[in-house]
Amino acid sequence: MNVVIVGCGRVGSVVAEAFDSAGHKVIVIDRSTTAFDRLPGEFKGDAVRGDGTDEDVLRKAGAEGADVFLALTEGDNRNVMSAQLAIEALHANRVVAKINDPLRAAAYAELGLATICRTDLMSNAILGYVGLPTTGSRGVVAPTGVHAGGEHHHERDGLRSGVRSGPVGLGREPISAPSPEPDSGREA
């Protein structure tokens, strides 16, 4: 699989390493080259310095048609924009955006974007650990709606074929929560 990861922070670098050692072709993009220090010496993928919300940068890095596209920077909005570019302009297949604001995460899941929310994951992990009832938010949300573009047919070049008729991103396949805690956002 071709895997693109935007944001080489603690999470991004671990996920990149995992995909890489499982034999997938990985491209990691980050605005700062020092972030790539987190990658292990034996990392075989590409590390590209650039802004993951810039379509040109993503295209040049080879993100077009990626099988998996993960937007994992520290900025919710950068992730949202990067992920939507991946769906609409780059025709990536499974797209996930990290969105730490729970309201925004839920809203974008409704708009057809698979989201993962650290706030929900951690609160639930902690609440579960101390024996309090969890918030009910799943933390990892597969898209429930059709991605936004579908409704607004400004069929401009480059975006035209990005209009999909069905759910995009994770589609119907669930992903399991990447959390070690038993109760933390794995609700089915």
Added chain:
Amino acid sequence: MFVLVVGGGKVGYYLTKELIQSGHEVVLMEKDRARADQIADEIGSIVIPHDGCEGKYLGEAGANRADIVAAVTGDDEDNLVICQMAKHHFDVPRTIARVNNPKNEDLFKHLGVDELISPTRMILGSIEQDIPVHELLHLAGLGESELELIEAHLDAGSPAIGRSTGDLQMPEGCALFAVIRDGVAMPLRSDMTLREDDKVIAIGPEDCETLLKEQLIGASATES
């Protein structure tokens, strides 16, 4: 009208002041506390010192009853999210976004932002109008359609000089509608003979340009 302005930089600040002056109800959101306080000192308690990208605060600012949300921060990704949240989560009828990277325009439109303001594009357009290149000038885009208002300046080398406008082969969907001669605008008639230095005004889709250029400017145009 109730307008929610997000982003208290120069644009947001002056926009808010102007809107108040013309009698609209305005709330400004600015996440930088010091900046928010500074603006509030001057224009009163309509400033909310929170991040307009966060759904919770958008709601508290009254997004659900806003007629317009204007996202004018300096970051395109923030403006996109503000408009999408306003539109889809709070059902705001009209969203306006400032777009800094002109390349983002297509994406923003596609994702449902109602209106885009691109300072970069505007300045670019203005510069293009001032440079006497032998190309077509884009005067304006026409609303939401793909149509553009285009001006062609007929230089000595133009193949259209001496021909009547009715003889020109116009690309499909493209219409000539006026000639500016010696500073005077004239409606186009099909028996009108074109002269050097005429400016021809056309409306057409972006992709008619190549043909239009061939007809009005000539093959040598690209070299200059």
